[in-house]
Amino acid sequence: MNLCVRVRSLRSNLIGSFYRLSTAPAEIDGEASETVLIDDSDDAQAREEQIEKKRNVSRLAEAHYNLVNGQRPYEVPKALAHLTVKYNRKMYGKYGSASGVNPIQEMMDTAAKNRREQKLKILERDRDIADKFEKKERLVEEVRRHFGFKLDPRDERFQEMLVKREKEQKKKERLAKKEAKENMMIAKLQQKNVEISGGNIVVKE
Structure with a gap:
């Protein structure tokens, strides 16, 4: 019986020492070993994707x-x-x-350029409308001066005279355009004549 108790105590001492040795931190040359981290983020991400697919x-x-x-x-x-x-x-x-x-930066620049062009078009159109309005006012004033007294713009005589003045003004504008075009053509022809005559001149030595 005594022998049996000794074997059991020896076994428990042996197991205890093994346990102590296995759980004790391993030291190399008196320095503590570095802890190694295992990166399982890829596994976790893959697992998360699988769970998401199942959902x-x-x-x-x-x-x-x-x-x-x-x-x-x-x-x-x-x-x-x-x-x-x-x-x-x-x-x-x-x-x-x-x-x-x-x-792309170029696309943003193009968009900004388009916006600027659009604003310029709007400003130009506004100026054109203002010019036309001013022109109309001048015509109305001329017609009023022609009659010598203030006349209602809805009156037939006023309307007829206004149409007549507008036609006269348009005719003047057309004539001015035609004259400018003719002058430009004459200038071009003269320039061509100078070029042709300049090319035919032969310098004699």
């Missing part, structure tokens, strides 16, 4: 599922149409920077 019980295609959830339908272009500028503009307009499309 998708709608049985929609990936593109349709993305559309329903407010994401870009395709991460990688699947057709030639997905490579066009129009498609990329549409994606950027709808999803912003999440679309993965980078707007």
Whole structure:
């Protein structure tokens, strides 16, 4: 019986010492060993993707599922149409920077240029309208001076005289344009004559 107790105590001492040795921190040359971290973020991400796929019980295609959830339908272009500028503009307009499309600086410059041109067109049109309005006012004033007294603009005589003055003014403008065009043609012809005569002159030595 005494022998049995000794074996049991020896066994427990032996197991205890093994346990102490296995759990004690290993030291190399008196320095503590470095802790090694295992990066399992890829595994966790893959596991998360699998869980997300299992959550998708709608049985929609990936593109349709993305559309329903407010994401870009395709991460990688699947057709030639997905490579066009129009498609990329549409994606950027709808999803912003999440679309993965980078707007080019040139496109932004072009848009700014178009806005400036549009503003200039509007200003020019406003100036043109103001000039026409001023011209009309002058015509009305001329007609009033012709009659010598203030006349209602809705009166027939006033309207007739106004139409007559407008026709006269248009005729003057047409004649001025025609004259300017003729002068320009004459200048061109004279220049051609000078060039032709200058080319035919032969210098004799």
